[in-house]
Amino acid sequence: ETLFHSRDHSDLEPSSPLRQAKPIADIPAAQRFLSRYGWSGAQAAWGPSLGGPPEATPGAALAEAVRRFQQANRLPASGELDAATLAAMNRPRCGVPDTRLPPPAAQTPPPPGLLHRAR
């Protein structure tokens, strides 16, 4: 049997072309997002995705996690799940959790005149 597949192929989702990700539109979904991508939650940021509701993140902790996410995305750090924040959560992204951003000084400034040109 090939390396990845379970014997009964139960790990293969029947391919349904119309599968769309559920929009993140409410607090539980936002909590799942923040926990999945390392912005909050005791659960290891990079652990198996558990189907059930995330550990309930108390209000203050949730607001703090939202604030951190907003700062990283250059949104007003209100701690509120406003429309712009939810939109940022719904953008196409990589599944690897985010890490704490290096302090701005850590970035070596590129030399002047760097242009991005086609290959």
Place this chain on the structure above:
Amino acid sequence: PKRFLQMLLPGPGRQPEGSLDGGATRAFSKRVLTWRLVGEAFSSQLSVAEQRYIFRLAFRMWSEVTPLDFQEDLTAPGAVVDIKLGFGRGRHLGCPRVFDGGGQEFAHAWRLGDIHFDDDEHFTPPSSDMGISLLKVAVHEIGHVLGLPHTYRTGSIMQPNYAPQETAFELDWSDRKAIQRLYGSCEGSFDTAFDWIRKERTPYGEVVVRFSTYFFRKSWYWLYENRHNRTRYGDPIQILIGWRGIPTQNIDAFVHIWTWKRDVRYFFKGNQYWSYDSEEDQAHTADERGRRYPRLISEGFPGVPSPLDTAFFERRQQLIYFFQESLVFAFDVNRNRLLSSYPKKITKVFPAIVPQNHPFRNIDSAYYSYAHNSVFFFKGNAYWKVVNDKDKQRNSWLPSNGLFPKKSISEKWFDVCDVHMSTLNM
């Protein structure tokens, strides 16, 4: 599932990838890494050939800026392939992180080198400006497998969110430095290095002189963009492709004789030399007197030995300095003969400023750089800069043609990196 479970346990001294206090961590210690698009996990959206081409290009883009080489391996047992890529939907490939369908999460990378792409996404080839560029996502995920975390720095390929690309994307300065902090800069000796001068007419009819810098190694070369501090995107390229009619590998030397009366360019290899036509961008077949190229060095440059280590043209003196072993030969291009007092020891003509800090013999390349108005001697990973007029004005005690102490080539010319032979002529 067992396979992924054991990957979640942080290795000795390692944070699981993406953990909140993670940062960039080197993931591999060897230099050549193998990869494979897993056979039972092809995407249903692109041809398999296209998927493999895109992944080959993605690996090549990292290889162009790191000492790492990547080789597609279709035969070794799966367990020994360093990086495995595959597509899946929802619950996929035994992976504990279920994909969410079209939108939001489009791919993820595991610490030990597995990369999964959500086949519910609309992945597209580099030529398309629709959907999600598979190339861009692959370069991002490979960045993770190599040890790079997310960053929100604008322009970085490691941003967590997908940024639709306006133009063909490349790895920018900071991403290059980030990966080089993990794997080091690219080292290696060159067969020859030179600036190619060409006259161009501006739209206003003025004649301007421009130059491009080239580095040659074995059968490939790079164009170096001095104003961008890096090699041209997509280099190295095979010599065979970029230079018509000269030997396709292991060039010994290049010389551009540029005086009021002459503007000729010669490539040297073994005991022969070729003249190159800048206008036609190909080697001449014969000279103005009908003598065919390649010609013998001993005929065109009486008294000059071969094979050569390297050579450069000194414009003010109108001399070509030819180097072989520990000797240097000064050739007068107007009288077409060696200066009588030559050959001499290289250490005599180009003395070390710091005792014993000198290449002594077998110089790989003597390169006059218009960007730096200086001659540089390359040998192995190091260069020695020859004292020029400006140096003399600042410090009159410096010996003429003295050599400053050696430095590392990779600290002055960046990202001159090899790629695996299998991706050389992509």
